[in-house]
Amino acid sequence: MKRFEELFAPHLDAAYNLARWLTGNDSAASDVVQESALRAFRFSQRFTDGNAKAWFLTIVRNESYTWLKAVAGRHWVAFSDEHSEEDELPSQAHSPELLAIHTENASLIQQALCALPPAYREVIVLKELEDLPYKDIALVADIPIGTVMSRLARARAMLKLELMKLHAHE
Incomplete structure (x- = not known):
């Protein structure tokens, strides 16, 4: 234990x-x-x-x-807008406008990330959110380091495209 x-x-x-x-x-x-x-x-x-x-x-x-x-066969489920107690509390220095923009941006990023296929989503999560080095991502995903790098580059491009689509629909 x-x-x-x-x-x-x-x-x-x-x-x-x-x-x-x-x-x-x-x-x-x-x-x-x-x-x-x-x-x-x-x-x-x-x-x-x-x-x-x-x-x-x-x-x-x-x-x-x-x-x-x-x-x-089940469709991907979008994340809810619920926030946990651990979410960052707004400071008094943030205006309501800045908080609204931050919330909207976070929601768009979540939607865009959810639209990516799992193989691309996982490399983004492991690199950008968990800050794992390429060699560790390769171990976790069981793929060569070169594949990690190319998949990450493609995932970033796909994420950018998804964000542009979402922004265009606003």
């Missing part, structure tokens, strides 16, 4: 973040992270050395895709 707490527990937030972006569903993300944590705990003796975060996120990625296959 102590080994799990030292190696993998610090990465539970990153695991949930990845699972939520891949599944598009809060409840599914929680289930995926719970199952992934159980697997990491059961098989922690297999992890001998290296990057614990990448190893754990690989399990989360695989569990997320297993969940997606189980609900095949």
Whole structure:
């Protein structure tokens, strides 16, 4: 138990973040992270050395895709506009106009990111939100580093295109 707490527990937030972006569903993300944590705990003796975060996120990625296959045919679910208690509270320095713009931009980015295919969404999430280096993304996604870089470049271009589409519809 102590080994799990030292190696993998610090990465539970990153695991949930990845699972939520891949599944598009809060409840599914929680289930995926719970199952992934159980697997990491059961098989922690297999992890001998290296990057614990990448190893754990690989399990989360695989569990997320297993969940997606189980609900095949289902459409991607857009994220809700609900905010958790942990969301950043507005400071008094922000005007209502700036807060409205920030909220609208965040919503557009979420919509655009949800429109990307999972393989592209995952590299964006792992790089831009989890700040993993290319080599760790390659481990998590089980693809060569060159593929990570090209997929990330393509994902960024696709994200830009989606944002432009959404902006045009305003």
